[in-house]
Amino acid sequence: MELVYIILYAVITLAVLLGAVTYAILFERKVIGYMQLRPGPNRHGPWGMLQTVADVMKLLMKEDIIPKNADKKVFILAPIIAFVPSFAIFASISWSDNIYGADLNIGLLYFIGISSITTLGVLMGGWSSNNKYSLLGAIRGVAQVISYEIPLVLSVLGVVILVGSLNFRDIVYYQESIGMWLIIPQFLAFVVYMISAIAELNRSPFDLPEAESELVSGYHTEYSGFRFAFFMLAEYVYAYAIAALATTLFLGGWLGPAFLPGIVWFFLKMSVIVFFWFWLRATLPRARVDNLMRFGWKVLIPLALLNIVITSIIKVWMG
Amino acid sequence: MSQEVLDLVTEKVHSFLGEEVLAYEEPEPPEEPREEEEKPKRKKKEEPKPERPASLNFGQPMIILNTEHWSQALAEMLRDDEELQFDFLSCVTGVDYPEHMEVIYNLYSTVKDHYLYVKVKTSREEPAVASSEPVWKAGDYMEREIYDLMGIEFPGHKNQKRILLADDWEGHPLRKDYVTDKKALGLD
Amino acid sequence: MSIKTEEMVLNMGPQHPSTHGVFRLKLHVSGETITKAEPVMGYLHRGSEKLAEGFIYTQFIPYTDRLDYLNAMTNNYVYCAGVEKLLGWEIPERAEYLRVITMELNRIASHLVWWGTYLLDIGALSPFLYAFKDREIVLDRLNEISGARMTFNYMRVGGVKWDAPAGWIEKVQETVKQISESIEMFNTLVTGNEIFQSRTIGVGKLTKEQVIDWGLSGPIARASGVNIDLRKTEPYSIYDRFDFDVPVAEEGDAYARYKVRIAEIRESIKIVEQACSQIPAEGEIIHKKGARIMMIKPPAGEAYTRAEASKGEIGVYVVSNGKTKPYRVKLRRPSFVNVAILQDLLVGASIQDVVAIFGSLDVVLGEVDA
Numbered sequence: 001m002e003l004v005y006i007i008l009y010a011v012i013t014l015a016v017l018l019g020a021v022t023y024a025i026l027f028e029r030k031v032i033g034y035m036q037l038r039p040g041p042n043r044h045g046p047w048g049m050l051q052t053v054a055d056v057m058k059l060l061m062k063e064d065i066i067p068k069n070a071d072k073k074v075f076i077l078a079p080i081i082a083f084v085p086s087f088a089i090f091a092s093i094s095w096s097d098n099i100y101g102a103d104l105n106i107g108l109l110y111f112i113g114i115s116s117i118t119t120l121g122v123l124m125g126g127w128s129s130n131n132k133y134s135l136l137g138a139i140r141g142v143a144q145v146i147s148y149e150i151p152l153v154l155s156v157l158g159v160v161i162l163v164g165s166l167n168f169r170d171i172v173y174y175q176e177s178i179g180m181w182l183i184i185p186q187f188l189a190f191v192v193y194m195i196s197a198i199a200e201l202n203r204s205p206f207d208l209p210e211a212e213s214e215l216v217s218g219y220h221t222e223y224s225g226f227r228f229a230f231f232m233l234a235e236y237v238y239a240y241a242i243a244a245l246a247t248t249l250f251l252g253g254w255l256g257p258a259f260l261p262g263i264v265w266f267f268l269k270m271s272v273i274v275f276f277w278f279w280l281r282a283t284l285p286r287a288r289v290d291n292l293m294r295f296g297w298k299v300l301i302p303l304a305l306l307n308i309v310i311t312s313i314i315k316v317w318m319g
Numbered sequence: 320m321s322q323e324v325l326d327l328v329t330e331k332v333h334s335f336l337g338e339e340v341l342a343y344e345e346p347e348p349p350e351e352p353r354e355e356e357e358k359p360k361r362k363k364k365e366e367p368k369p370e371r372p373a374s375l376n377f378g379q380p381m382i383i384l385n386t387e388h389w390s391q392a393l394a395e396m397l398r399d400d401e402e403l404q405f406d407f408l409s410c411v412t413g414v415d416y417p418e419h420m421e422v423i424y425n426l427y428s429t430v431k432d433h434y435l436y437v438k439v440k441t442s443r444e445e446p447a448v449a450s451s452e453p454v455w456k457a458g459d460y461m462e463r464e465i466y467d468l469m470g471i472e473f474p475g476h477k478n479q480k481r482i483l484l485a486d487d488w489e490g491h492p493l494r495k496d497y498v499t500d501k502k503a504l505g506l507d
Numbered sequence: 508m509s510i511k512t513e514e515m516v517l518n519m520g521p522q523h524p525s526t527h528g529v530f531r532l533k534l535h536v537s538g539e540t541i542t543k544a545e546p547v548m549g550y551l552h553r554g555s556e557k558l559a560e561g562f563i564y565t566q567f568i569p570y571t572d573r574l575d576y577l578n579a580m581t582n583n584y585v586y587c588a589g590v591e592k593l594l595g596w597e598i599p600e601r602a603e604y605l606r607v608i609t610m611e612l613n614r615i616a617s618h619l620v621w622w623g624t625y626l627l628d629i630g631a632l633s634p635f636l637y638a639f640k641d642r643e644i645v646l647d648r649l650n651e652i653s654g655a656r657m658t659f660n661y662m663r664v665g666g667v668k669w670d671a672p673a674g675w676i677e678k679v680q681e682t683v684k685q686i687s688e689s690i691e692m693f694n695t696l697v698t699g700n701e702i703f704q705s706r707t708i709g710v711g712k713l714t715k716e717q718v719i720d721w722g723l724s725g726p727i728a729r730a731s732g733v734n735i736d737l738r739k740t741e742p743y744s745i746y747d748r749f750d751f752d753v754p755v756a757e758e759g760d761a762y763a764r765y766k767v768r769i770a771e772i773r774e775s776i777k778i779v780e781q782a783c784s785q786i787p788a789e790g791e792i793i794h795k796k797g798a799r800i801m802m803i804k805p806p807a808g809e810a811y812t813r814a815e816a817s818k819g820e821i822g823v824y825v826v827s828n829g830k831t832k833p834y835r836v837k838l839r840r841p842s843f844v845n846v847a848i849l850q851d852l853l854v855g856a857s858i859q860d861v862v863a864i865f866g867s868l869d870v871v872l873g874e875v876d877a
Contacts, residue, residue: 036636132517136539136858204630205702208859215858216524283696285703286630288859289539377592377810406719410811412824412837423824425811425839429719429735436811457722460847461839468556483549483876492557493835499557 009101013090021236022052027271028278035282062225067130070222074128079223079230082121085114086238093244094168096254096262107168108160111245112153118238119145122209125231126219137218140289141202141209147296148199148206154304155192158311159249162186172253181252185314188307190250192300194276197242199296201235204281208289243273324433325380327402329373332382335396340388341373381436386448389439391475394454397426397435404428405435408455413465415494420446420471424458441471450475468493514542517858521550525628525862528872532849532861541861544853546846551876559836564590564664565800567836572658574840575874577620580606580613580649581816583662586836588743589812589823590664593805596797601790602666603745608679608782609649609661610744611775615686616645617817618772621869625765626697628866629706634697641689644682651675665797680783683776690772698769707762711852711864714759721848724841725819727868730767731759737815749781761867768869771817804831811839818842818869842874 026041026048033040041048066075092107094100104110119142126138159182160166163174175181183190199206210218220231247253247269254262287295329341372383397405405426412423424437439448450473451458462473463482470491473479481488490497501507520531529550535543555574559567571582584606591598598606623638646656652671653661661668697703713723718731728735736753738746754770756763796802805827813822819841826835845868853861 032632036633037640038636132515136517140539204632207630282633284631285626285697285700285706286859287702288706289857291705376808379811408722409813409820410822410824410837410839412811412835414809414826414835414837423809423811425822425824429733432740455722456720456847457844459721460843461722464843481549483552485549492554 010091013101014087017087017090017237017240018233020240021233022056024236024240024274025052025055027274028281031275031278032282035279056229059224059229060226064225064227065222067222069130071128071130074124075222076227078121078125078128079227079234080121081124082118083230083234083237085117085121086234086241089114089241090237090244092168093241094172094248094253095266099263100169103169104167106166108156108166108171108249111241112149112156115238115241116145116149118234121231121234122219125223129219129222131222133215133217134219134221137209137215137221140215141219143289144199144202144206144208144292144296147293148196148300151192151296151300151304152196152200154301154308155189155196156245156249157304158186158189158307161308161311161315168248168253171248172255175252176255181250181255183250186250186307186311188303188310190246192304192307193246193250194273196296196300197246198277198280199292201239201242201277203239203277205284205287206292207281207286208292239274239277240270243270246273320433321375321378321380324435325373325375325382328380328382328397328435331396331400331403332384332393335393336388340384341382376436379434379436381438383438383440386439386441389437390449391451391453394449394451397437398454402431403435404430406430406455408451408457408461411451411458411461411465413469413471413493415443415469417495419443420469422448422465422471424451445472446470447472447474449473450479452476467491470494512537519861520547525865526872527624527866527870530846530870530872530875532853532865534853534858534861536858539857539859541853541856541858544849544861546849548843548846548872548875551872553877555877556836556838559833561832563800563831564803564805564833567833568662568664569658569660571838572660573873574838574877575617575816575818575821575842575871576657577871578613578617578817579657579659580610580661581814581821583659584610584744585812585814585816585821585823586825587662587664588814589810589825589836590803590805590833592810592812593808593825593827594664594803596665596794598744598794599666599791601670601787602792604782604786605652605667605671605792606662607744607746607749608676608779608786609652609659609667611779611782612645612649612679612682613659614775614817615683615772615779616642616649618768618775619645619686621768621817622693622765625866625869626703628862629703631697631703634693637689637693637696641686644685648675648679648682651678663793663797664800664803665794666792668793670792676783676786679779683779687773687776690769693769698765704762706859706863707765707867708758708760710761710860711856711867712758712760713848713852717848717851718759721851722844723819723848724844725816725869726764726767726771727819727845729754730756730763732757737813737820741813743812743814746778748785749778751777751781761863764867764869801831804829809835813839816841818871818874819845838877840874840877842868842870842872843877846870846875 030040041051044050044054089111091101092104092110122141123138126134163171202209220228247266251269254266256265332341333339374381397403405428407427407429409427410425414421420441420443422439426435441448448471450462452462453475462476465471466473466479467481467483468491515536517534517536519534520526521529531547533545533547534541555570558570568583571586572579574582619638619642623635626634650656652669653659713731715732718728718733734755739753751774754767756767807827807829809826811822811824813820821841822839824837825833828834852864
């Protein structure tokens with residue numbers, strides 16, 4: 001019986017996620033459209049509601065092209081390796097007080113561990129395509145993601161020290177008990193987390209691995225059809241996962257005034273974070289590789305370490 | 320002022336080459352072609368008047384040299400001489416005439432704010448003009464273009480090859496005797 | 508055991524989002540650092556100079572539109588001025604003003620396109636659309652007077668083709684006012700941006716000596732401290748009647764070129780405003796013989812004429828043999844000359860810088876390939 005629940009939960013999550021991603025893409029295009037003085041997609045369905053559906057249909061019906069000189073097995077495997085972990089991490093997210101998948105003791109550890117596998121998909125995709133732009137994109141991507149994973153993890157450690165648990169539900173309950181969201185005591189960590197998350201997700205202004213104006217399309221230059229859709233999906237699902245993590249750790253998860261159910265609060269908070277990323281994309285130019293690396297290693301990591309030290313001192317001082 | 324520049328250039332070129340290549344003997348001044356164009360037929364005589372090797376062309380000094388007198392050393396002199404300082408190569412033009420070919424260098428001095436046309440004449444059979452590329456880098460692409468389209472050789476150019484047309488293109492389209500093969504180009 | 512490494516040759520183009528047309532950069536890269544760069548061009552070569560020899564003088568004007576299609580007015584102008592120089596014609600007063608107004612409007616439009624696309628190259632999406640929105644108003648004005656948005660074919664040997672429609676001058680004054688407000692917004696949005704500055708300051712540095720040696724002109728030269736603007740140093744048309752400054756920067760990097768271009772839009776606005784208030788209300792717009800195109804027969808002779816386009820010095824060398832068709836037309840296209848510097852400038856830069864450097868040169872491929 002338990003197995004049925006697990007499968008059911010996974011299927012529902014997937015379905016909701018696909019729907020969410022569909023409308024996240026529309027949301028992004030609309031938001032950026034309005035910021036750029038244009039209406040955004042508005043041809044398919046009312047308010048362009050079916051635009052992404054049409055796009056996905058097109059991608060699914062496209063011819064499946066594998067470049068002749070590509071490493072075929074790796075090429076096929078790469079999008080799957082990129083997508084599966086980003087989906088798997090949703091198992092540990094707790095949407096509300098009573099809607100959750102696995103109540104893991106090591107939720108945070110699981111999340112961070114599994115999510116780093118996505119990088120492998122990027123590297124495999126870029127390498128196997130046998131395309132110079134893909135390779136450059138993949139190298140950039142891997143260097144960037146690995147560099148920024150360190151400040152990301154270090155920034156989260158502050159929360160763990162305060163709460164004393166890696167369990168997502170415990171973290172939210174802790175915020176309920178102290179009566180404030182952890183963004184307030186852990187503001188520095190939140191800033192470091194948000195910046196690293198952008199780099200981690202390859203989003204503008206740190207979208208170097210797929211910098212269109214330089215590398216055509218980066219590591220997925222040679223991908224088309226549903227394999228490309230998988231990369232795309234992985235990217236957005238991962239974005240939602242990172243936003244969900246930020247919501248849980250810093251914004252009090254499902255906590256909020258009682259007139260709305262917890263899950264709605266959770267989604268609202270997530271959406272605000274996602275909106276923030278779209279906003280950045282519409283505003284900022286792309287950073288340069290060397291500056292990006294320098295910023296990660298010389299600014300974010302020391303800041304994250306500083307945050308750990310401060311948090312530890314406070315924790316000890318408060319007993 | 321232009322007349323002074325012309326005299327100065329003439330003097331410098333003469334002392335550089337050691338011979339009076341820009342001297343002009345004929346006393347009769349060339350008539351300015353300023354007649355109304357409505358009745359050109361009236362002027363039947365059209366005898367080819369000898370060109371002045373050093374003259375003012377629309378108010379700007381112009382010197383005409385033969386290709387054997389034009390060299391990189393002369394170009395360097397024009398660029399480096401204290402009083403001339405033609406440091407900016409504005410334009411390089413090639414012209415194909417029935418009897419000869421010409422390369423025209425339009426020079427400008429950013430320091431002295433004066434101009435010079437240097438016209439270099441070469442034969443149609445073996446057109447070659449000493450390259451200005453080692454002296455003014457601006458000559459690099461402009462001379463390559465002329466080589467490409469007119470087939471004038473530029474000895475001394477570091478990378479003389481076709482630039483606009485395909486590497487395996489036959490002929491030089493801007494020559495007057497070039498036959499445009501409309502069939503091959505898909506125009507006919 | 509040693510690891511065998513080899514240099515990678517990266518072909519940027521002919522089809523690439525950032526080459527603004529069909530242009531190929533053959534880059535030898537070690538990692539992301541360029542060790543050698545070789546521009547390959549000619550994919551858009553249409554043989555304009557050859558075509559010119561087969562047309563009567565007026566017929567070639569539309570072809571000049573297609574050189575630098577973002578700044579076609581100046582191309583029109585320089586060709587017509589070249590022929591007029593041989594003819595020795597006086598241009599009617601009103602025509603001169605219309606020429607200046609349209610050329611400066613076109614320069615504004617051209618710089619706006621550059622501004623938008625350059626930021627797109629650097630990775631900022633929105634400025635592109637803001638710039639194009641404003642450019643569209645300028646193009647509307649040019650459309651109203653010439654009947655075309657980009658390939659105007661507006662000037663004629665001896666003047667211009669069309670007189671300004673009723674109320675056009677007032678509309679132009681309104682337009683430049685709008686543009687100057689937008690420039691303020693552009694500055695707020697981009698110029699001070701930390702990431703933008705880190706991408707452009709110190710990138711693609713050119714010294715004054717390099718600029719002169721390579722024959723670079725226009726905003727590129729002025730951003731390296733070479734104070735040459737043909738509108739000032741060699742006032743053609745009626746530019747000596749206007750009060751404007753020539754923006755010059757000393758740094759010579761991509762950011763300096765950016766600043767110079769933004770400042771140039773402001774100066775163009777100044778010129779347009781002055782021209783709009785000075786223009787005679789009535790008058791001829793073309794030399795009395797200019798309309799009879801078969802009669803345009805410049806006496807035998809040759810001359811080089813140059814003008815300041817938005818990309819740099821555009822020149823035309825016209826050789827006439829007294830017939831109705833030109834004997835030879837040589838076009839000195841600023842982008843073609845400017846692009847040569849890439850061989851030198853890109854060495855040692857990273858792939859990301861290539862885009863920032865190439866974009867900062869403001870190259871239009873229609874002009875490079877003629």
